Amino acid sequence: MAYLTLKNINKIYPNGYHAVHNFNLEIEKGEFVVFVGPSGCGKSTTLRMIAGLEDISNGEFLIDGKRANEMGPREREVAMVFQSYALYPQMTVYDNIAFGLVLQGVDEDVIEERVTNVAKILGLTDYLDRLPRALSGGQRQRVAIGRAIIRKVGVFLMDEPLSNLDAKQRVTMRYEIAQIHKETGATTIYVTHDQTEAMTLADRIVVMKDGYVQQIGTPYQLYFEPENVFVAGFIGEPPMNFLRGTVMDGCLSFGSNVLDLTRKFPGITAWEGKQVVLGYRPEAIKLGEAEGYVVSGQVELTEMLGDYTNIYITAGSDQAILKVDSHDTPETDIELTYTIPMDAVYLFDGESEKVIAGRNAQN
Ligand code: ADP
Numbered sequence: 425m426a427y428l429t430l431k432n433i434n435k436i437y438p439n440g441y442h443a444v445h446n447f448n449l450e451i452e453k454g455e456f457v458v459f460v461g462p463s464g465c466g467k468s469t470t471l472r473m474i475a476g477l478e479d480i481s482n483g484e485f486l487i488d489g490k491r492a493n494e495m496g497p498r499e500r501e502v503a504m505v506f507q508s509y510a511l512y513p514q515m516t517v518y519d520n521i522a523f524g525l526v527l528q529g530v531d532e533d534v535i536e537e538r539v540t541n542v543a544k545i546l547g548l549t550d551y552l553d554r555l556p557r558a559l560s561g562g563q564r565q566r567v568a569i570g571r572a573i574i575r576k577v578g579v580f581l582m583d584e585p586l587s588n589l590d591a592k593q594r595v596t597m598r599y600e601i602a603q604i605h606k607e608t609g610a611t612t613i614y615v616t617h618d619q620t621e622a623m624t625l626a627d628r629i630v631v632m633k634d635g636y637v638q639q640i641g642t643p644y645q646l647y648f649e650p651e652n653v654f655v656a657g658f659i660g661e662p663p664m665n666f667l668r669g670t671v672m673d674g675c676l677s678f679g680s681n682v683l684d685l686t687r688k689f690p691g692i693t694a695w696e697g698k699q700v701v702l703g704y705r706p707e708a709i710k711l712g713e714a715e716g717y718v719v720s721g722q723v724e725l726t727e728m729l730g731d732y733t734n735i736y737i738t739a740g741s742d743q744a745i746l747k748v749d750s751h752d753t754p755e756t757d758i759e760l761t762y763t764i765p766m767d768a769v770y771l772f773d774g775e776s777e778k779v780i781a782g783r784n785a786q787n
Contacts, residue, residue, distance in 0.1 A: 425453040425611055426488050426501070426578030428474065434482035435469050435635075443469045445635045447483070456605050456612045460622040461632035461658070467615040468583055470632075474613065475581050476500050487578070500579070503572035507584040509564045511556040511571075517543075518552040521570040542570045545607060546600070562593040566600070573608055580610040586621065598624055619659050623647070631655050653777040656703050656770060662734055665744040667702040668774065671695045676702055679739025681719040688769050689781035699774025706734065706747035708768035716765040723756050735760070 428451040435444040444466040451457050459467040472478035474485065476497035485492050492500055511520050518539055519526075525535045543549045546566040556564055565585060572580060585601070586594045602625055605612055616622055622629045623643045631638040631646065631654070639646060639655045650656035656664045667683075669676045674686045674693055683702065685692040692700070710716075721739035733753040735746040737760065746762060754760050771780040 425609060427451060427453045428579065428611065428613075429486040429489070430470075430474075430483070431486070432483035433470065433473060433480055433485060435466070435473060435478065436481040443635050444473070447637055449630060449637075449640065451611060451613065454609045454611055456614065456625060456627045457630065458614045458616060458622040458626035458628075459630045459632060460616055460619060461638075463617055465632040466635040467617075467632055471504075471581055471583055471613060471615050474579075475502050475504050477504075501577045502579040502581055503575050503577045504581040504583065505565075505568050505572045505585045507587050509556070509568040509588075511564060511567055513556055515555070516552065517548060517554050517556070517559070517567050520556065520567050521548075521574055524571060524575050538574050539570075542574045545573075545604060546570050560593075561589050562597055565589060565597060569601070569604065573604060573610070578611060580608070580612045582612065582614045584616055585614075586616075586618075594621075601625060620661065623659065629659075631658060648783050650770070650782070651779055653701055653703070653772045656772070656779075660705055662706045662745045662747060664703045664705050664770070667742060667744075668699065669702075671698060671700055676700065677740075678719055678742050678744075679721060681717075681721075681739060683717050683719070685771065687717075688766055689771055692771065692780070695773070695780070700780070701772040701774055701777065703770040703772065704764045704768045706745045707732075708765065709746050709748075710763045710765065711748060711752055712761060712763065714763040714765070716763045717769070718761065718763050720759050720761040723754050723758050723760050726753050726756060728753055 430447050430449045433444060433447040436442050447470055459470060461467055469478060473480045476495060480493050487500060521539050521542055522535050543552055548566055548570060551559060551563060586597050589597060598621060614625060626643055628640060628642055629646055630640050633654050639651045646655060646659045667676060667678050671685060671692060675682050675684050721737035723735055724738050725736040727734040728750050731750055732747050733750045735748060737744045737746060767783060770782045772778060773780055
């Protein structure tokens with residue numbers, strides 16, 4: 425197990441593209457950190473700089489407090505699992521898992537013991553004699569993970585390891601990856617564009633956009649205390665509802681509903697005549713009239729998804745999604761009244777998109 429330090433890490437590709445800007449992070453021993461963000465935001469680039477597969481243009485990377493910028497991939501003692509499984513097609517599962525140790529000249533007895541153990545952890549015991557082509561996608565990905573964990577390295581790097589699997593397999597493998605982390609205790613960095621994977625696996629999440637870190641925090645912090653509109657909208661499913669507009673007499677309107685923003689944050693008067701964004705989560709509302717902003721809108725569509733229903737609402741030219749218990753599914757085309765409790769309301773500056781008032785903001 426190792427701890428990692430990234431100090432002001434930057435990546436400028438040879439073509440001049442600045443893919444990662446001033447990335448700062450301390451990763452503790454045994455921590456599971458997820459880099460999440462839309463495609464092209466610099467997650468893989470950062471991971472590859474940590475792996476030693478890509479030069480660090482600027483800044484310092486330390487492993488256990490020692491500068492590692494100039495170390496080669498092997499010297500860093502990291503193992504990486506890629507999106508494509510990259511298994512050797514002509515080798516059995518056993519040989520694929522054992523390959524790294526064979527190259528290192530490890531004793532056959534030791535190899536056999538380690539492969540047996542890894543196969544047990546990954547549920548591959550009955551498949552050791554098979555070739556990769558005779559395995560399902562999920563099993564192949566497990567072999568790829570097995571090949572990485574057998575090396576007992578200090579740091580485990582995974583780049584979108586589940587993206588070639590179907591939805592059901594992804595849920596199973598997610599659970600298995602969490603179990604493997606519990607068993608091995610290896611420091612892990614995991615890259616994904618999927619907020620659900622990030623929320624379920626991470627001790628801490630790093631949200632990235634356009635090469636910049638947007639926020640670093642626990643899943644709880646990112647969900648309840650987003651620092652800007654991007655993080656608020658990226659974490660959570662369906663995403664947070666946003667109402668963008670100009671503050672007039674301390675108010676913002678949602679269709680014909682007028683929301684008095686001073687109830688949430690008296691200081692909002694300083695934004696008079698300026699753009700703000702009001703946010704609330706689909707699951708935070710209460711149907712009917714209660715304490716908070718009581719609003720109404722037209723039900724355009726409902727989606728019953730088992731235990732809950734998504735309701736698509738319009739009010740004038742504004743839209744929102746509400747998530748309610750499926751027993752409360754309304755008819756479509758009716759006027760629905762609901763309440764946004766004050767502690768579920770977030771206010772963001774319309775220009776910087778930074779939070780002005782939220783759940784724990786000092787106001
Ligand atoms: P992500 O993993 O978040 O999808 P990447 O780290 O792969 O994003 O890429 C970040 C940005 O850097 C993208 O805009 C991508 O096009 C660019 N990029 C990646 N590799 C190179 C390269 N070798 N040369 C120039 N630009 C690159």
